[in-house]
Amino acid sequence: MANATAAGSAACGELHQGLACQRLTLPCGDTVLVALQGAHVLSWVSQGRERLFLSPNNLWDGQAAIRGGVPVCFPQFNQRGTLPKHGFARNMSWVAGEAVASGDAAHIDFTLSTNADTLAIWQQAFVAVLRVALAPGQLTLTLTVNNTEAQNDLHFTGALHTYLAVDDIDLTELRGLGGRPEWDAVADVHGLADEALYFDGEFDRVYDSAANPLHLQDGTSTLQIEQSPSWANSVVWNPGEGKCAALADMPAHGFARMLCVEAAQVFEPISISAGGQWVGWQRLTVS
Numbered sequence: 276m277a278n279a280t281a282a283g284s285a286a287c288g289e290l291h292q293g294l295a296c297q298r299l300t301l302p303c304g305d306t307v308l309v310a311l312q313g314a315h316v317l318s319w320v321s322q323g324r325e326r327l328f329l330s331p332n333n334l335w336d337g338q339a340a341i342r343g344g345v346p347v348c349f350p351q352f353n354q355r356g357t358l359p360k361h362g363f364a365r366n367m368s369w370v371a372g373e374a375v376a377s378g379d380a381a382h383i384d385f386t387l388s389t390n391a392d393t394l395a396i397w398q399q400a401f402v403a404v405l406r407v408a409l410a411p412g413q414l415t416l417t418l419t420v421n422n423t424e425a426q427n428d429l430h431f432t433g434a435l436h437t438y439l440a441v442d443d444i445d446l447t448e449l450r451g452l453g454g455r456p457e458w459d460a461v462a463d464v465h466g467l468a469d470e471a472l473y474f475d476g477e478f479d480r481v482y483d484s485a486a487n488p489l490h491l492q493d494g495t496s497t498l499q500i501e502q503s504p505s506w507a508n509s510v511v512w513n514p515g516e517g518k519c520a521a522l523a524d525m526p527a528h529g530f531a532r533m534l535c536v537e538a539a540q541v542f543e544p545i546s547i548s549a550g551g552q553w554v555g556w557q558r559l560t561v562s
């Protein structure tokens with residue numbers, strides 16, 4: 276089913292590997308594809324180039340976490356709690372709203388609410404909304420979490436776990452975190468970030484987020500990465516060759532074509548009082 280929206284933008288449903296998806300396409304040709312599973316952005320093409328890495332070795336069974344794109348990790352980051360790794364939101368089906376166009380941009384909201392499956396593992400009433408907003412050369416992902424409890428606070432950690440496509444990880448550098456507190460999770464060492472980060476093996480580090488944008492340079496193009504101050508951390512992850520080989524859902528050399536730069540909340544859970552709301556976003560801009 277396709278429906279035209281204002282200014283020539285188009286929104287339509289389609290299947291990708293059997294999964295129900297929504298696609299937004301702008302008059303300039305930029306397009307984003309989002310699976311209902313996890314409200315998972317699978318593809319963002321801007322200026323004719325795919326900007327996200329998506330593993331060709333995914334199971335596509337509608338439940339297993341999808342490797343690549345932008346997993347929404349909620350309400351738990353990694354294994355820092357009793358919930359499934361990186362929370363359950365990426366494994367569940369979200370509900371797509373109507374696409375909305377304004378000028379040369381468009382957005383669509385996806386919603387996940389408390390249900391029997393979430394209550395079975397997390398006794399918390401909530402409504403989470405991911406807005407996927409497309410503008411020429413720009414993708415903005417905004418996660419809004421509503422605590423719909425009458426009395427209790429809601430606590431969560433999480434991330435927008437963005438897998439950026441790179442031509443060659445050996446030619447990739449990330450700038451903008453220089454001087455920020457860094458925890459190297461591989462070596463379990465705390466320090467301060469170098470001005471430019473390079474990747475020649477497993478890399479798994481958590482940073483105190485920076486106020487300024489980050490810049491990813493991969494040889495042929497530069498991407499600017501921003502996040503709202505409501506996320507305390509940025510996580511930079513590449514499994515490297517050895518760990519990549521152990522990931523069943525990654526091709527052997529997949530590590531060379533990706534870098535995760537995540538807007539995240541890792542250590543200190545975010546608290547939302549009863550009836551309250553939290554908003555956090557990540558914005559990618561082709562530059």
Ligand SMILES: O=P(O)(O)OC[C@H]1O[C@@H](O)[C@H](O)[C@@H](O)[C@@H]1O
Nearest residue numbers: 340353360361436479510512537
């Ligand atoms: O394989 P998963 O569950 O998608 O997690 C991938 C990676 O996600 C990153 O955010 C973590 O920092 C890594 O430690 C983790 O390995």
